[in-house]
Amino acid sequence: MLLNGFNHVATLTNDSERLHEFWVSVFDAKIVRDGSELPSGAGPRLSVVQIGPFSELNVFQIEGNTEADRQTPMFGRGRLDHIAVQAGSLDAFETIRERLIERGAADEFVTDFGPILSIFFRDPDGLECEVCVANPDAQPGVTNPPGTPARRY
Numbered sequence: 620m621l622l623n624g625f626n627h628v629a630t631l632t633n634d635s636e637r638l639h640e641f642w643v644s645v646f647d648a649k650i651v652r653d654g655s656e657l658p659s660g661a662g663p664r665l666s667v668v669q670i671g672p673f674s675e676l677n678v679f680q681i682e683g684n685t686e687a688d689r690q691t692p693m694f695g696r697g698r699l700d701h702i703a704v705q706a707g708s709l710d711a712f713e714t715i716r717e718r719l720i721e722r723g724a725a726d727e728f729v730t731d732f733g734p735i736l737s738i739f740f741r742d743p744d745g746l747e748c749e750v751c752v753a754n755p756d757a758q759p760g761v762t763n764p765p766g767t768p769a770r771r772y
Contacts, residue, residue: 627675631687635680637743645718690745703749712752731769733762
Protein backbone atom coordinates (compact mmCIF):
# COMPACT_ATOMS: atom_id res chain seq x y z
CA MET A 620 0.00 0.00 0.00
CA LEU A 621 1.12 3.53 -0.70
CA LEU A 622 -0.78 5.11 2.21
CA ASN A 623 -0.44 4.74 5.96
CA GLY A 624 -3.79 6.17 7.11
CA PHE A 625 -5.79 9.38 7.10
CA ASN A 626 -4.19 12.77 7.59
CA HIS A 627 -7.35 14.58 8.71
CA VAL A 628 -11.11 14.67 8.69
CA ALA A 629 -12.81 18.05 8.43
CA THR A 630 -15.92 18.61 10.50
CA LEU A 631 -18.25 21.47 11.44
CA THR A 632 -19.24 22.59 14.92
CA ASN A 633 -21.22 25.37 16.54
CA ASP A 634 -19.09 25.24 19.72
CA SER A 635 -15.34 24.71 19.30
CA GLU A 636 -14.56 24.92 23.03
CA ARG A 637 -17.06 22.16 23.85
CA LEU A 638 -15.70 19.93 21.09
CA HIS A 639 -12.08 20.60 22.11
CA GLU A 640 -12.84 19.70 25.73
CA PHE A 641 -14.44 16.41 24.63
CA TRP A 642 -11.54 15.24 22.44
CA VAL A 643 -8.89 16.37 24.93
CA SER A 644 -10.65 14.81 27.95
CA VAL A 645 -11.61 11.50 26.35
CA PHE A 646 -8.75 10.87 23.91
CA ASP A 647 -5.86 12.97 25.32
CA ALA A 648 -5.93 14.89 22.02
CA LYS A 649 -3.99 18.14 21.54
CA ILE A 650 -5.20 21.42 20.09
CA VAL A 651 -2.34 22.41 17.77
CA ARG A 652 -4.00 25.39 16.03
CA ASP A 653 -7.00 27.56 16.82
CA GLY A 654 -7.97 30.81 15.16
CA SER A 655 -9.14 32.37 11.94
CA GLU A 656 -8.66 30.23 8.87
CA LEU A 657 -7.25 33.18 6.94
CA PRO A 658 -4.13 35.22 7.84
CA SER A 659 -6.18 38.42 7.57
CA GLY A 660 -8.33 37.29 10.51
CA ALA A 661 -11.34 36.93 8.26
CA GLY A 662 -13.14 33.71 7.53
CA PRO A 663 -14.29 30.88 9.75
CA ARG A 664 -12.59 29.70 12.93
CA LEU A 665 -10.38 26.70 12.24
CA SER A 666 -8.92 24.49 14.92
CA VAL A 667 -6.67 21.52 14.36
CA VAL A 668 -7.12 18.75 16.90
CA GLN A 669 -4.31 16.20 16.83
CA ILE A 670 -5.83 12.78 17.64
CA GLY A 671 -2.92 10.53 16.67
CA PRO A 672 0.62 10.59 15.31
CA PHE A 673 -0.59 11.27 11.76
CA SER A 674 -4.28 12.08 12.33
CA GLU A 675 -6.16 15.30 12.93
CA LEU A 676 -9.63 16.71 13.06
CA ASN A 677 -9.89 20.02 11.24
CA VAL A 678 -12.77 21.70 13.05
CA PHE A 679 -14.54 24.63 11.41
CA GLN A 680 -16.85 26.96 13.32
CA ILE A 681 -18.73 29.11 10.82
CA GLU A 682 -21.13 31.74 12.13
CA GLY A 683 -24.65 31.18 10.83
CA ASN A 684 -23.94 27.69 9.46
CA THR A 685 -26.40 25.14 10.90
CA GLU A 686 -25.02 21.94 9.35
CA ALA A 687 -23.55 20.81 12.70
CA ASP A 688 -27.14 20.66 14.03
CA ARG A 689 -28.32 18.23 11.35
CA GLN A 690 -28.04 14.51 12.12
CA THR A 691 -29.89 11.68 10.45
CA PRO A 692 -29.85 7.91 10.91
CA MET A 693 -26.90 5.83 9.80
CA PHE A 694 -26.53 5.60 6.02
CA GLY A 695 -28.76 8.67 5.61
CA ARG A 696 -26.04 11.22 6.42
CA GLY A 697 -24.64 11.77 2.97
CA ARG A 698 -21.38 10.57 1.51
CA LEU A 699 -19.47 10.60 4.81
CA ASP A 700 -21.46 8.62 7.37
CA HIS A 701 -19.19 8.37 10.42
CA ILE A 702 -15.53 8.35 11.40
CA ALA A 703 -13.63 5.58 13.14
CA VAL A 704 -10.48 6.13 15.17
CA GLN A 705 -7.95 3.44 16.06
CA ALA A 706 -7.02 2.92 19.72
CA GLY A 707 -3.30 2.48 20.30
CA SER A 708 -3.78 -0.64 22.43
CA LEU A 709 -6.41 -2.70 24.21
CA ASP A 710 -5.64 -0.79 27.43
CA ALA A 711 -6.16 2.52 25.61
CA PHE A 712 -9.43 1.18 24.14
CA GLU A 713 -10.67 0.30 27.62
CA THR A 714 -9.69 3.72 29.02
CA ILE A 715 -11.46 5.49 26.15
CA ARG A 716 -14.51 3.26 26.59
CA GLU A 717 -14.73 4.09 30.31
CA ARG A 718 -14.42 7.82 29.63
CA LEU A 719 -17.10 7.71 26.92
CA ILE A 720 -19.51 5.80 29.18
CA GLU A 721 -18.89 8.22 32.08
CA ARG A 722 -19.79 11.16 29.82
CA GLY A 723 -22.90 9.45 28.45
CA ALA A 724 -21.40 9.52 24.94
CA ALA A 725 -21.52 5.71 24.57
CA ASP A 726 -23.31 2.75 26.08
CA GLU A 727 -21.46 -0.31 27.39
CA PHE A 728 -21.87 -2.43 24.24
CA VAL A 729 -18.70 -3.57 22.48
CA THR A 730 -19.07 -5.13 19.04
CA ASP A 731 -16.92 -8.10 18.05
CA PHE A 732 -16.43 -7.74 14.29
CA GLY A 733 -13.91 -10.61 14.30
CA PRO A 734 -10.57 -8.94 13.62
CA ILE A 735 -11.54 -5.79 15.54
CA LEU A 736 -13.50 -4.73 18.61
CA SER A 737 -15.59 -1.58 18.26
CA ILE A 738 -17.54 0.92 20.33
CA PHE A 739 -19.76 3.59 18.83
CA PHE A 740 -20.19 7.01 20.37
CA ARG A 741 -21.54 10.46 19.58
CA ASP A 742 -19.47 13.58 19.98
CA PRO A 743 -21.03 16.71 21.55
CA ASP A 744 -22.34 17.83 18.14
CA GLY A 745 -24.03 14.46 17.57
CA LEU A 746 -21.52 13.16 15.01
CA GLU A 747 -21.42 9.38 15.17
CA CYS A 748 -17.93 8.01 15.64
CA GLU A 749 -16.36 4.65 16.40
CA VAL A 750 -13.28 3.50 18.31
CA CYS A 751 -11.63 0.34 17.00
CA VAL A 752 -8.84 -1.89 18.29
CA ALA A 753 -7.32 -5.19 17.20
CA ASN A 754 -9.30 -8.04 18.77
CA PRO A 755 -6.99 -10.19 20.93
CA ASP A 756 -9.62 -12.96 20.80
CA ALA A 757 -9.93 -12.96 16.99
CA GLN A 758 -9.93 -16.24 15.13
CA PRO A 759 -8.23 -16.08 11.71
CA GLY A 760 -10.71 -15.74 8.86
CA VAL A 761 -13.73 -15.23 11.15
CA THR A 762 -15.78 -12.05 10.77
CA ASN A 763 -18.95 -11.20 12.65
CA PRO A 764 -21.91 -9.02 11.70
CA PRO A 765 -22.85 -5.78 13.46
CA GLY A 766 -24.49 -6.42 16.82
CA THR A 767 -22.24 -9.34 17.77
CA PRO A 768 -21.34 -8.79 21.44
CA ALA A 769 -17.68 -9.10 22.46
CA ARG A 770 -17.37 -11.91 25.00
CA ARG A 771 -14.70 -10.18 27.06
CA TYR A 772 -17.15 -7.36 27.84
